[in-house]
Amino acid sequence: MELSPFVDIGWLKSHREQVVVADVRWYLDGSSGAQAYRRGHIPGAVFVDLDRWLSGESGPRGLNPLPTPDVFAQGMGSLGIGDDSTVIAYDDAGGVIAARLVWMLRALGKSSALLDGGISSWGGPLETSVPQPSVAQFSATAWPASMLASADDVDQFPGLVVDARNPERFNGSLQVPSDPQPGHIPGAVNVPCRRNLDAAGQLLPATQVRENFYRADVTDATATISYCGSGVTACHNLLVMEHLGMGRGRLYPGGWSHYAALENRIAEL
CATH class of the missing domain: 3.40.250.10 (Rhodanese-like domain)
Structure with missing residues (x-):
């Protein structure tokens, strides 16, 4: 599915069964994005841990260097995101955090976009149950x-x-x-x-x-x-x-x- 980098809530609701929704909340002050996710997220959304799957180890390369392709592939696959998945990502900060996942996927030629307005645009009840996605095949590919x-x-x-x-x-x-x-x-x-x-x-x-x-x-x-x-x-x-x-x-x-x-x-x- 070829996408612009941003989609609105109307698009998401009309394509909900065709995409993986990813919650990428993360906070510079150290607050837990996972806890925020468990308190309520868009129904069916999986939580993407930025520190674990979207970053390498902090150190000489900076605070959030890109992860190795193997780590990224492992993380995506474990969340049910495969090579052919379309991913719509959101956060509670206007997308400035979730943009990391979307950019990484698009850099690899994958179909992904940010949900404009983030979680607040959903407008309906949030979900607290945590989905258990089936493991998908996501190929490890070098960053271009x-x-x-x-x-x-x-x-x-x-x-x-x-x-x-x-x-x-x-x-x-x-x-x-x-x-x-x-x-x-x-x-x-x-x-x-x-x-x-x-x-x-x-x-x-x-x-x-x-x-x-x-x-x-x-x-x-x-x-x-x-x-x-x-x-x-x-x-x-x-x-x-x-x-x-x-x-x-x-x-x-x-x-x-x-x-x-x-x-x-x-x-x-």
Whole structure:
């Protein structure tokens, strides 16, 4: 099923039996996404543990490096997501977290999209029972190098490096514990992914979202590298640009948690 990176709740309800719904709630403050899921989720949704299945071990590669293809394949298969599945993912943060799963699947050529508006768009009763999906066949496939960037790529990139974090982290006025130093990659521009959303967590009209990127001179995603703190919310900007017809950019998975910890990398404020 060929999909735009975003679908609305009407689309999901009309295709519910044809897709796997994935709950990808996760919180930077350490709160449990699994507990939030057990308190109530979209009926039939499976819980995707970002730390276990969508990230490798934190360390020299940053806080949330991409998992190995084998780990990702194991996780997807265990949740009933197969090579031919269509996955609709959501969270309670306007999609900025669930975007990680959607980007990963789409990077591998799989059918996946974000539910615009997330869990709040469901509008009906939530479910507390946990489904037991049958194990599916999901092939381990190498992450496509053409869609990824390293720290050296960032330093030498002739296009635009786009930071998806909030302005206060970008300009260094706020340093969270995961930031090795305050500020941003020298020369980067700031397009905060959360400014693509309205108060309900739904995408703003396309003209307004484009303006968020145009203000930073971002008009062509193919000439961009997207990053954030650790390669999670950066995926949202990549999906939004694709949704707007701007093409597909590259992800720097290490993000600021990797770049700012490297020797001889000095932040810009």
